[in-house]
Amino acid sequence: MGLLSNLMGNASEIDPVELEKDFAPILFENEEIEAAYKIFRDKWIFTGKRLIMQDIQGLTGKKVEYHSVPYKSVTQFSVETAGSFDSDSEIKIWISGQATPLKKELKKGIDVIGLQKKLSSYICR
Helix, strand or coil, X not given: CHHHHHHCCEEEEECHHHHHHHHCCCCCXXXXXXXXXXECCEEEEEECCEEEEEEEECCCCCEEEEEEEXXXXXXXXXXXXXXXXXXXXXXXXEECCCCCCEEEEECCCCCHHHHXXXXXXXXXX
């Protein structure tokens, strides 16, 4: 079910400590990973200052795109919790200058309310 869930685009939470070494080259001084989610091969990384979206490209995965969004650029976001029949949650993040939001499904077990609280604390400072 894990592979199927990943293929469907659902995110799973990963330990930020596991990513420190891989993301050290792109993090600035004193920037720390506070939360991270994996969507198949891609990752969403939440630091204290920005959201970093890592997009692994190609068959070999050697080509990687990093999309960095400072929290000050986020104009709004929504979080949809799981229901009785739909066990997945969803997050949408609107960025200044873009008409459509970034959107990801979050699989069952992710603390979507905690994620919403964390995003709120970054954006509403």
